[in-house]
Structure formats: structure tokens, C-alpha cells
Amino acid sequence: MPVTSAPGSPPTGRARLADVAALAGVSVGTASKALNGGGRMRPETRQRVLDAVAELGFRPNQHAQSLHSGRSWTVGLMTTDGIGRFSTPVLLGAEDALGAGKISVLLCDTRGDAIREQHHLRNLTDRRVDGIIVTGRRTDPRPPLVGIDPRIPVVYALSPSTDPTDTSVVTDDRGGARLAMEHLLATGRTTVAHVTGPEHHQAARERARHAREHLAAAGLEPATGRVHFGEWSEAWGRRAADAVLRTAPLTDAFFCGNDQIARGVADTLRERGIGVPGDVAVVGYDNWDTMALACRPPLTTIDMNLTEIGRIAALRLLEAIDTEPAPGVYTVPCRLVVRESS
Amino acid sequence: MPVTSAPGSPPTGRARLADVAALAGVSVGTASKALNGGGRMRPETRQRVLDAVAELGFRPNQHAQSLHSGRSWTVGLMTTDGIGRFSTPVLLGAEDALGAGKISVLLCDTRGDAIREQHHLRNLTDRRVDGIIVTGRRTDPRPPLVGIDPRIPVVYALSPSTDPTDTSVVTDDRGGARLAMEHLLATGRTTVAHVTGPEHHQAARERARHAREHLAAAGLEPATGRVHFGEWSEAWGRRAADAVLRTAPLTDAFFCGNDQIARGVADTLRERGIGVPGDVAVVGYDNWDTMALACRPPLTTIDMNLTEIGRIAALRLLEAIDTEPAPGVYTVPCRLVVRESS
């Protein structure tokens, strides 16, 4: 009967430890020890306390616990740019890993606005969060949080901090590009075009660089002799596919910077009557299911394991919370997902 | 110099109200009143306290405040099913509205698992959240949270509660269907097919019902005489378009249950050489930009104003927190977004 409360408890309506103690016939301190395993006491006494807890439906007041311990059992999750396709899996991974440690996630969306970021940072500091995870949609490095209380550990996920003494968890663009190229070469392709996003995005540059390097290691060159930088859109994929086929009609594979581009490429190929994967293979990047699965044919693609990035960021943060922070950049490997486009 | 701290404050490293009081030469209680506007005191005294606050960089300890007030200035946001396309905007709208009230959002993802839901609910209760918003991806009603402490107000967003004495905020499927049909009829279409998702989804049923009613009111019938229920996928859109054109070649408009279906329909039309919107108009539902904008041509579609749903849910929750809850179902109107497909 959790509704009943010991005499004298009414104010909050919830049973306090004092009520438990009274019911068990012990002092408050003893009741606390009985619950937390500390102190020495007769097993039967402990049991009496536990029974009282059950009878009253007692749950400790976390505000009081936090006040005493200085910990809030809460971490802030700041997403730099909305809560989109990239930050969501990171967020879920983090929530999952933290939830196991009884820690909850406080969500802060800055919408890419520095003012808002400051505001949230203050809020989180005031709440005495145990730590903060910062994540963004881009993989480009970002400046560290400004004015952060040095006692609050921070982990940057996906977008690393520009400060190397911070802790960051990032995706392995190099490995991703390698997986894609190895796959294409292993399946007999030799004339590979690379179509990707804007050159000012690090992700585009890195993937392109490593794709080229991998080709070069096999004694090959990109189909058109260069990388096609553009936008992260289907429309660009379609345009670029046209351009590539005009310049290098013998192209037998496209490695694309993301799944949208890949889908655009696949659409153009299909509309031109070129068989995928019969004549030309297409490999995307992101494993964004709504794109990859809806594509005709479904896309072979690189999965960045974003959930894993979130999980690892959370684990690093947990480490930093109760031991010393281990600065540095942690790289999470990608995964090749083979579907029918290659 | 926020780093300096009054003598005796070291334990936490952060300035306490006691330090402020000491520096200002007043008692702790007076300092508190000076900050919170309460109590009567000489303006210069208040100013001295404010100066001390500034000098020490004092920020009140929220754990202590919460302990005292019983409020956590936090609400839980439970998403029933991942954090997807539907819950994200709701979440952002809620965060926005709550942030204005100094309230933060605690994120709980149940992954559709009842055990997890219980676990999170307990966690939120233990944290003494001020309220809870429950949201899901489907618009079908869901059973209310079980075992919820009646003192914690709850608002259901998107997925209403099956209990009419709860507070729910939902989308206006009827209005959405009406907007779409009015638009099509107003632009001269007379033979409209409706292709939508599975019949066991309320959203599909409702939109279909109201679309038919609206046609009937204009003395019309669906193009094929029936509604085409299927899946929420592009593939289904493509198949359904074929089927519709076979049965009713004179069809001059498609109203689709979501943007994916609409995109599938548009693809089929284009591949058959049927002009959109010249020969046939296509209207989608959801205004999911990655679909609606990538479609050729970009889709006219219905926007459910999900962010607004989140915002209103948050406002209702704020109401319920400091006054009496106002049970009932609140309906948020949709918005027609006209693009080039109609």
C-alpha cells in the first residue's frame, strides 16, 4: 500500500526515509545504510528496513541525493544542428550506454546558433550535469565549447574539437573509403568514378583523398581523372553521372559520397538503360535506409556506425566522469553493407 | 574574477550563497531575497548583493533549489518508437516551448518496449520531473502510461491516449485530407485516385475516409471507385500507380497517404511519359523534405505542423503543471505546401 504514509509524513505525499526508519524502528542513518549496503548491522534489521521500504513504496529523493553528492546523474547532449539524420543515431547510442549507468540525457538543441549554445551551456552548468556530449551533423572539426567549467568533462562526437587536448570520437572516413574501394576492386571493377559533396566539407575531401590513394595503390586512376565535388543531393548525382558518362563512357563503377548522390546516379543509369550492377556498380555512403533501400536497385553502402559512435562517446564520458579524462581522438570503423547495386 | 572565492567556500569550488552574503555583508536569507525579488530592503543593499553575485560569479545550486521546491524544472519526453522522422520535430517544438520557461527536456527512448517504458517511467518519477510528454510515430491511440504517479501531469503528442480523461495533442487528418482535395478540385482535377498506407493504420483510414467524403460532397467518386491501401513505401506507390492507370486511365490526380508513396507514383508517371503536373497532379502527405524536394517534380504536400504539435503539447503541459490539467484532445491544423507537382 504505497499510498499509506507514516504519521508525520504528509507534506510531500511521498514516503521519506524518515518514514521508513520509523516503520522499521531504526534511525534514519541506519535505514540509509541498510539501503546502500554500507555499515554493519544485523541481517534481520536490514530486512526490516527493506520490508518497510516495500510497504511504503519508498523511493529516495534524488534532489536530496544530488545535493549531497554533487552529482546529478545527468549528462547534457548538445546537438549543434537540429536533430537530424546524423545526430539521432549518435544520440540513441549515447542514451543507451548512459542509461545502463543510471544516467539520463538532457537534450539541448542549439540550431547552430552560438547564442543558444551559450545559453544551453549555462543551463547545463547550473544543473551541475556530470558531463556533456557535443555532436553535430558535419564531421568538420568545431571549436570547443567556450567558457566551459573545467570540472565538467566533455566529449565531442562526430564533429571533433579543434583542440587536441579534448576528447573526440569520430568516424573513420579513411576506412570507409577503403572498404568501398576494396569492395569495388575485388568485384572486378577497374574504372571507378567518385562523385561527392562540396569540397569544403572535410568528409568529402577525406573520402575522396583516400579513395584516390587506394586506387593509386592498385595502379589505377579515377575514371575521369578527377573527383567530382558538388552537393549532397540526388540532383547533383544525376548531373554528375551524366558528366562522368560523357567524359568516360567506360566507367564501370561509381563510388558516391553519400546515399543521396548514389541514388541520383542510379536513377540516371537506369534511365539511360545502363544495368546496375550488371554494367556499372554503385556504392553509396551513410546507409541511410530511406535512401539506400528505396533506391532501384537497393544500394550497397558504407555504414558509419553512428550508434556506435554515440555509445563510445558515452563510455568515454563515463570514464572521464569518475576517473581522469583521456584526451585524444577515437576513430570508429565503418561497415560495408552489400546490397544489390554492386 | 569568478575564480576567487570567499574564505571558507572551497569545498565545491563554486561560490555559495553564503559567500555572496558574506561579501555583501548581509545574512544568507537576505541575499536570497535580494536575488529573488522577495522581501523588503534598501535598494543599496540589494545592489551590494548583486555586485557580490557578479564578482563571485555566483550561480545558485539547482539541486538545493529543487530539493527545497520539490520541482526539478525538467520534463521527461518519452518517444515510443525510436526518434524518427515524426518524433523529432515534435521533440524540437516541445524543447523550444519549454526552454522559454527554463525547463529542460530529459530524453527517454523506449524503442517500443513496454519494459523499457516502465523503467524510464520509474526513472522520471524518481527524478521528480515536473511533467511528461509521450510521443510516438503513429497517430493510432495508445494505452496511457501504466502506474504513473497521478501528481505528474502527462500530455500525449501525436499518438493520443486511449483514455479520454488524458490530455492529447494530435494532427488533424480530416483537415489535411480536406486541404489536399480542395486544392486538387480547385485546380480543375476531377478524377482523383487515393493511394495510401496499410488499412490498419488510423492515419491511412482517416485520410482516406475524409478524402472520399470530400469527393462525395462534390458529387465525385475516387478514380478507381476505391481507395488503394498498401504500404508507406515508394515501391507501393509505383505498383499502385500502375494499377490505377490500368483500371482508370483517365485519372488526372493522385492524392497519396505520404510523400514516399507520392514519390513512387511520380516516378512511375514520369517513366510512362505522363506529364506531372501537366497531365496528372500528385499530392503527398508529411512534407518530408528529403522526399518532397528530391521528387521530380518537387511535391505539393500536406504539412502536419509537427513542430507546432510539440509546442502545443509543451504549452498544455506547462498549464497542467501549475494549474489544473485540462483534459481532452487538441487538434492541430495542417498546412498545404504547394510545389510543382500540382
Next chain:
DNA sequence: AAGTCACGGGCAAACCTTTTCCTGAAGACG
């Protein structure tokens, strides 16, 4: 000049749990 009043500000309780230190009693050992 004595009584009132208002104003400024202090005191202390309350919010609830954890943890350290301490005490009283009982058992063990010489």
C-alpha cells in the same frame, strides 16, 4: 513623551539523504 508603525534585515526551520564519528553493550581473552 509614550505608543505605533513600517521598514530593513536576521534567524532558523524545512527540504531529505549520506556519512562520519561515537557510544553502549556484549563477547572474548588473559
Next chain:
DNA sequence: CGTCTTCAGGAAAAGGTTTGCCCGTGACTT
């Protein structure tokens, strides 16, 4: 039988803020 140790459990401080109540002082009233 006395002293030492051990053990069970209690008392109280600490963590920081808010707020109701109270008191002293100076001004004002009659």
C-alpha cells in the same frame, strides 16, 4: 573478574537555498 575488541546502531553535520516569522530601530502620531 577486568580489560580489550567487536559489533549494532544512533546522533549529528553537511550539502545550499528559500521563506515565514521575528526583532530592533527610527520615524511618525497624538
